[in-house]
Amino acid sequence: MKTLRAYIAEAKRDKKAIGHFNFSNIEGLWAIAHGAQNVGVPVIVGVSEGEERAIGINEAVAMVRSIRSNLKIPIFLNADHHYSVDNVKKCIDAGYDSVIFDGAKLSLEENIEKSRECVEYAHKSLHDVIVEVELGYIGQSSKVLDGVPEGVSLENLTKVEDAQKLMKETGADMLAPAVGNIHGMMKGGVDPSLDINRIREIAKATDTPLVLHGGSGNDADFEEAIRSGICVVHINTELRKAYTEGVKKYMAENPEDVAPYKYGEAGKLSMQKVVEEKLKVFSRIK
Numbered sequence: 070m071k072t073l074r075a076y077i078a079e080a081k082r083d084k085k086a087i088g089h090f091n092f093s094n095i096e097g098l099w100a101i102a103h104g105a106q107n108v109g110v111p112v113i114v115g116v117s118e119g120e121e122r123a124i125g126i127n128e129a130v131a132m133v134r135s136i137r138s139n140l141k142i143p144i145f146l147n148a149d150h151h152y153s154v155d156n157v158k159k160c161i162d163a164g165y166d167s168v169i170f171d172g173a174k175l176s177l178e179e180n181i182e183k184s185r186e187c188v189e190y191a192h193k194s195l196h197d198v199i200v201e202v203e204l205g206y207i208g209q210s211s212k213v214l215d216g217v218p219e220g221v222s223l224e225n226l227t228k229v230e231d232a233q234k235l236m237k238e239t240g241a242d243m244l245a246p247a248v249g250n251i252h253g254m255m256k257g258g259v260d261p262s263l264d265i266n267r268i269r270e271i272a273k274a275t276d277t278p279l280v281l282h283g284g285s286g287n288d289a290d291f292e293e294a295i296r297s298g299i300c301v302v303h304i305n306t307e308l309r310k311a312y313t314e315g316v317k318k319y320m321a322e323n324p325e326d327v328a329p330y331k332y333g334e335a336g337k338l339s340m341q342k343v344v345e346e347k348l349k350v351f352s353r354i355k
């Protein structure tokens with residue numbers, strides 16, 4: 070099986086993107102694995118620090134490896150938005166395929182210093198761990214001020230020169246820029262448009278595979294963003310919503326049922342549908 074690094078290089082060359090989907094229980098992981106298996110494309114599953122506490126670091130590695138070898142599908146595990154260098158190192162030691170050191174809230178100098186420490190540690194590890202770094206402040210839909218998500222302002226977007234400096238001085242493998250994207254989803258399901266020009270300029274200046282965070286609510290911009298240099302797209306909120314709606318519908322129809330594997334399956338199928346739709350868009354499969 071090819072490495073994650075090879076799949077990312079292919080995505081960059083072919084101007085396609087790999088889907089990155091978060092999970093916080095086994096049904097979610099199966100929804101993503103079966104979705105990717107049906108569509109026939111590689112996939113990245115991610116756990117944030119919070120999701121990781123619910124699952125367990127070693128357990129996440131064991132489950133993903135087991136699915137990879139039993140289903141024979143290219144499924145990779147990522148440590149999503151890890152803010153502490155120690156946590157990043159724990160994930161690398163445990164066998165994650167990739168890690169994100171999120172130093173976006175730090176000064177550029179401190180971000181460079183800590184990102185570099187993660188990169189050196191990851192690249193020395195036995196298996197070739199990919200490191201993604203972050204720059205600029207990605208807004209949040211949960212904090213909407215006067216109709217505008219908090220954090221979305223010109224000064225918070227990633228500057229091309231800073232991105233170049235961060236990538237050059239850390240040797241990181243991927244970059245998550247702030248390009249008008251927000252974590253979460255606006256009420257109504259449509260987020261503000263992305264700054265496609267900025268994506269293009271950062272991709273050109275850094276020659277680095279770019280990662281789009283906060284993908285929920287950005288359907289209208291995916292095609293252009295992927296053609297402009299986005300190689301991985303993160304989706305979480307839309308999956309959580311689909312899972313929960315699936316469970317609620319099942320419970321409304323079967324109010325006496327208390328078997329978690331039954332309502333969990335309803336959540337899983339509803340989530341899997343979204344995974345498959347997104348993967349087809351990211352890989353340009355009609």
Ligand code: G3H
Nearest residue numbers: 253282283285304305306
């Ligand atoms: O890292 C995770 C994501 O960026 C997901 O963002 O919940 O807006 O899809 P989202």
Ligand code: ZN
Nearest residue numbers: 150282283303
């Ligand atoms: Zn994110």
